[in-house]
Amino acid sequence: MLSLLSELPQYWTEGAIRALEGYRRGISDSYPVEDDPPPLTPYDVIYEGGKVSLRRYAAQGPRRATPLLICFALIKRPYILDLLPGRSLIETMTKNGFETYLIDWIPPNRSDTWRGFDAYVNQDIDNAAHAVMEREGVDQISLLGYCFGGLLSTMYTALHQDTVKNFIPLTLPFDMSVSDIPSNSIVHRMSDDTVKMITHIYGNCPASIMNAGFTSMSPVHHALDKYVGLYRNKETPGYSKMFELFERWMNNDVPLAGQIFRELIIDVFKKNLVPQSQFVAGGRRVELKNITCPVLNVVADNDDVVAPRSSLPFIDAIASRDKANLTFPAGHVGAIVSSAAQKKLWPQVCNWLADHDA
């Protein structure tokens, strides 16, 4: 146990290097996406436009009829979905016969400060969905949105219901009045002027501010406990490799376009307009009762980024008849990378999608 004291400085040094590398990537005007680790599952890019690079992962074995489009969050790189064998959501979906498409968001640069929910939802996701439908020769897709990507997907489904056959929000930040997550209360106390000042100074919300927001959620964990965890599990096979990759991803924050940052903090977080169907994107009100397709709302029980109590009410706000909440004992990221989730959660999701495939 005493060796922990001699190993901690080395862990901290490596952590500091990762943080500095993340900072360097974050301040680059053209975010170096080529720095991402190599993908586990091979893919080809079938469409590029706006801020979307659309990847196609071919289904393995007998193919399902409806392709799956995954909408990732705007604030991190998506390689967490395809990190290691046995811990890859992409691998799980393709092995279950789903032709899987992933929206790899191209990080914004100085000329993208104008981009708000309208541009991302009504242009980018819509273009990606149509590119998938055209390629597959279908009229509808299954849509899966993770975290902030879940919020974008919810807006898209409400505004373009005709193109979405099945919808799976995963750890969806929905009801922002829920104060279970401490950092939310800080966001609620930020004045609108402060939010506007950030974009006035920087144009986009810098990656370093996004990172500071995540780190401040659990400072002791980031400063000490995660390294102690690494020390205690250094004999566990694969732990240190997973730790390294996960920490690298944690330091892969990307900037958020100025307009969407303002809308997110002021309209989504502070005014909580989405659950009230009062949010407006591109002049159109996001009416949740427009969502009529089958919905499986996946919630992580131990989520400390999006409180389960924030995601669960989504089901009651939509008009779908075929809808359910699926809760799983995992954290925010564990729901996509843990081997337990690949063994127990995702097979259930695949079965649900298969039942709604015809």
Place this chain on the structure above:
Amino acid sequence: MASPAQNSKDLASLYKMLFIELPTTSSKALLGLGEDGALEQTVWKAYDTGIRLVNRSTDSLYQNPFFGDALGRSLPGLLQAQRLTSAVSGAAFAAWRSLTGLAGAAEIHAVRSEIRDLRRELSSLIAALPERAATDEQVDLRDEEAEEDFIRALDGRLQAVSTNGHVAKAA
């Protein structure tokens, strides 16, 4: 959210670990009476309880309206200070760069944009190639002619080397 009851329970548990269990287990270990690894287990239990308590305290601090207000009020000041620092360092570095002749971020950005434009132009030219390209036979013929030109030039150079002992300069 941490309730005061949970905090009290964790505090009592930590107190018990630090002042009862840890000294008892340490004494037993020193006397060789304890089980293998018992001391280590107790230390980790105390650590876990301490971390849980600290995390709950941090959460409570964030949810404290006074702390939230204070942080909310100090943010604009911090942002202004950072803006001022960036302006000062930007001006200083601009002067330093002009002295050393190094390129600034704006210049690098301009070069990058130019490269991007050139790439786009090249891609569009490549895309337009099939329309302008000759038939396969014409391409083959052109290749053969180029090959013959190359061989002729090489022969000429070899001849020059053999006569003068060095490669003659091209006219």
